[in-house]
Amino acid sequence: MKFKLKIWRQKNAKAKGQFESFSIENISSDTSFLEMLDILNNRLISEGKEPIAFDHDCREGICGMCSLYINGRAHGPDDDVTTCQLHMRKFRDGDTITIEPWRSAAFPVIRDLAVNRYAFDQILQAGGFVSVNTGGVPDGNAVPIAKPDADEAMDAAACIGCGACVATCKNGSAMLFVAARVSSLAKLPQGRVEATGRAKAMVAKMDELGFGGCTNTQACEAECPKAISISHIARLNREFLCAKLQD
Amino acid sequence: MSNIFCSSIGKKLIMSLSGLFLVIFLLLHVSINVTALFSQNAYNAACRFMDTNILIQVMVPVLALGFAVHILFSLIITVKNQKARPVKYSVSSKTETSSWAAKNMFVIGVIVLCFLGLHLTHFWAKMQLQHFIGGHGEDNPYALVYTLFGEWYYCVLYVVWIAALYFHISHGFWSAFQTLGINNSKWIPRLQIIAKIYAILVALAFISIPLYFILGLGEPPK
Numbered sequence: 001m002k003f004k005l006k007i008w009r010q011k012n013a014k015a016k017g018q019f020e021s022f023s024i025e026n027i028s029s030d031t032s033f034l035e036m037l038d039i040l041n042n043r044l045i046s047e048g049k050e051p052i053a054f055d056h057d058c059r060e061g062i063c064g065m066c067s068l069y070i071n072g073r074a075h076g077p078d079d080d081v082t083t084c085q086l087h088m089r090k091f092r093d094g095d096t097i098t099i100e101p102w103r104s105a106a107f108p109v110i111r112d113l114a115v116n117r118y119a120f121d122q123i124l125q126a127g128g129f130v131s132v133n134t135g136g137v138p139d140g141n142a143v144p145i146a147k148p149d150a151d152e153a154m155d156a157a158a159c160i161g162c163g164a165c166v167a168t169c170k171n172g173s174a175m176l177f178v179a180a181r182v183s184s185l186a187k188l189p190q191g192r193v194e195a196t197g198r199a200k201a202m203v204a205k206m207d208e209l210g211f212g213g214c215t216n217t218q219a220c221e222a223e224c225p226k227a228i229s230i231s232h233i234a235r236l237n238r239e240f241l242c243a244k245l246q247d
Numbered sequence: 248m249s250n251i252f253c254s255s256i257g258k259k260l261i262m263s264l265s266g267l268f269l270v271i272f273l274l275l276h277v278s279i280n281v282t283a284l285f286s287q288n289a290y291n292a293a294c295r296f297m298d299t300n301i302l303i304q305v306m307v308p309v310l311a312l313g314f315a316v317h318i319l320f321s322l323i324i325t326v327k328n329q330k331a332r333p334v335k336y337s338v339s340s341k342t343e344t345s346s347w348a349a350k351n352m353f354v355i356g357v358i359v360l361c362f363l364g365l366h367l368t369h370f371w372a373k374m375q376l377q378h379f380i381g382g383h384g385e386d387n388p389y390a391l392v393y394t395l396f397g398e399w400y401y402c403v404l405y406v407v408w409i410a411a412l413y414f415h416i417s418h419g420f421w422s423a424f425q426t427l428g429i430n431n432s433k434w435i436p437r438l439q440i441i442a443k444i445y446a447i448l449v450a451l452a453f454i455s456i457p458l459y460f461i462l463g464l465g466e467p468p469k
Contacts, residue, residue, distance in 0.1 A: 019337070072341035098338045105331050168342055170350055172331030203254055212331030213255035213324055216422040217349040219342045230425070231432040237256055238428025244251040 001027045001088055004096040005040070007052055013108045013116075019098075029089040033076060034059060034066065036088055053112040059084040061225065064160030067167070068113055069100040074164035074223040082162060082225045102167035105210040106174070119209045120161050123178060126205035130185060131193045149187045156184035158226040165220035171212030176220040178202050179236035180228050186239055196243035203240050255327070256426070258320055263423035265317040270420060270445075272310055273412075277452045284459055287389045287466045294388040298378045307375070318360065325353050348414040349422070355415045362408035369395060390468035396460035405457045413450040417443050 002025040010017030024040055031039070034056050041051035057065035066083040070076035076086040091097060101109050106119040145153075159180035166174050182199050185191025191198075214233060221230045251257040279297060283290040297303050348355060373391060377384035385391050395401050420442035424430050430438060459465060 069336060069338075072336065072338040074342075077341075100336055100338070103332050103334050103336055105333050168340065170332075170340070171328035173328070203256055207253075207255050210331060212328035213259060214426075215324075215328070215349065215352060216418070216425050218344045219340065219350075222342050222344055229432050229435075231430065231435060234425050234428050234430035234435075236428075237259075237426055240254070240256050241251075241260060241428055244254075244257065247251075 001029055001091070001093045003027065003036075003088075003091065003094070006096060006098040007113070008100045009052070009112050010101075010109050012111060017109065017112075027088055029087070031088045032059070032084060033068070033070070033086040033088065034084050053110070053114045055114045056084060061085045062160060064162040067102050067115060067162060067164075069102060069167055071098055074102070074167040075162075075225055079222075080225055080227050082160070085225075102163055104163075104166050104172040106172070107163060107166065115163075117161070117163050119211070120163065120174070120177060122209060123174065123202050123205045124181065126201045127181060127198045128194060128201060130191050132190060143189055145188060153184050153187035156180045156187070156228060156232050159184070159224075159228055160226060162225060164223045164225060166211065168219045168223040169212065169214075170217060170219065171215055173214045173220075174206050174209075174211040175214035175233050175236065176224060176228060176230065178206050179230075179232040182236045182239055183232040186235065195239060196246065199236060199239040200243050203236075255324075258324055259426045261316060261320050262324065263426040265313050265320070266419050267423045268313045269310075269317060270416060270423075272313070273416070273449055277449055280456050281452055283389065283392055283456055283465075287387075287469065290389045290392070291387060294374060294385075298375055298384060307379070318356075321353060321356055346418055348418040352415065352418055355411050358411040359408065359415055362404065362411070365404070366408070387468055389466075392456070393460060393465050393468050396457045396465075399461060402457040402461045406454055409450050409453045412453070413446045416446040416449065420445055 002023070005022040005024060006019045007022065008017055009020045022040060024036065024043075027036055027039065034054070037052060037054055044051045055065050055067050057063045059066075061082045061084060064082070067074075068076065068083045070083070070086075075081060075083045076090065078086050078090050099113060101107075101113045102115045102117075104115075107115040107117055110116050157180070159177060161177065163177070165176035166172055169175075182195075182202060185198065186195040216230070216233075218230055221228065252261065279293045282293040344350065370391065373385050374388055375384070376382075396405075421430075421435070421438035424438050425435070
């Protein structure tokens with residue numbers, strides 16, 4: 001397969017970026033999207049040019065490091081996958097592929113396609129700790145948790161913090177990320193203890209860092225590689241409003 | 248309650264509560280309107296009720312406040328949301344979401360507001376407002392409706408306006424519950440359907456009035 005690539009190039013956070021076009025040929029349809037970029041980078045290096053910087057790590061869809069806004073969709077034209085799990089067979093031979101970094105005031109570009117998602121870490125830090133008794137490993141069934149609650153907590157905990165929700169949302173809102181974090185702990189008795197404080201602190205941090213607000217467009221849920229539901233956003237709203245009303 | 252309205256969710260709480268209030272108001276408004284389909288006397292009696300009932304008199308300023316708050320906070324929220332993405336994408340979003348309305352609530356809201364201004368000057372200013380400022384209201388409100396909806400261009404404008412209103416409610420209605428946190432994975436699709444049905448019913452009821460008059464079914468005013 002061959003493709004025409006339009007890739008965002010930017011020297012650093014302050015520099016003005018622009019698109020650069022590349023042609024690439026002899027790509028197998030089984031090549032993953034990131035491997036395709038590796039092939040292009042090998043060529044650039046052998047030509048003595050600057051390779052394209054992009055985020056990646058585990059390449060099996062669990063670390064949340066890869067990003068890329070590909071042809072108008074976060075993580076590209078496939079559902080419930082990260083960019084590393086996207087394959088070139090999802091494109092047509094001869095396609096022009098436009099690759100942009102996540103665009104958000106809270107995620108400044110570091111270089112080319114790599115963005116700084118430290119804002120997510122700051123939100124997590126604001127969330128604080130979970131109280132657990134120290135000592136030996138507790139009995140498996142010592143704290144009974146209903147199956148539906150455990151399932152919902154697990155669904156929320158599937159969040160890998162990639163930032164596709166922010167990248168996709170027309171408001172650059174981090175509500176799905178924050179909701180997943182709040183929800184995964186609020187549904188469990190261990191996380192319940194600090195639940196109200198956590199919701200308030202994380203929302204305050206999210207607002208402070210320049211993320212937008214949620215207008216319930218459901219775009220985040222559609223692009224989330226882990227298909228996290230906006231029902232968690234409803235829970236976050238509930239947790240937050242109840243906590244504020246108790247103040 | 249400390250500084251709840253400084254937070255993004257607190258501001259949306261105001262949007263959802265004022266929005267639901269306006270949604271309820273629409274139901275009252277449209278039920279007064281449809282009396283015009285029954286008879287001239289019924290409509291004029293309904294208008295008299297709206298002009299003289301004490302509860303309605305008290306609620307009119309509250310309603311105006313509801314509109315003002317809804318509009319003001321939509322501006323504040325939209326400005327903040329726009330700032331969250333200073334550099335736009337060069338390829339626009341291809342993500343398939345539940346509705347077109349959801350992504351364009353602000354623009355649709357502005358369209359609704361523009362026509363609302365027109366509507367208020369044509370109807371409300373000559374009817375209920377006069378009772379507030381001690382002026383002389385329309386003796387026969389039905390005649391006013393009859394004349395205005397006799398013009399096809401006014402009917403077209405009205406239908407476009409109500410169409411915008413339909414899109415605004417079809418998203419706003421369920422969205423308000425989501426923001427209030429009264430929602431879960433079971434109720435999201437249910438509330439979306441209820442919102443659509445409500446929006447369709449209200450829109451059809453509003454549109455039935457100009458349709459009725461333009462088709463020449465109205466009684467000639469006495």
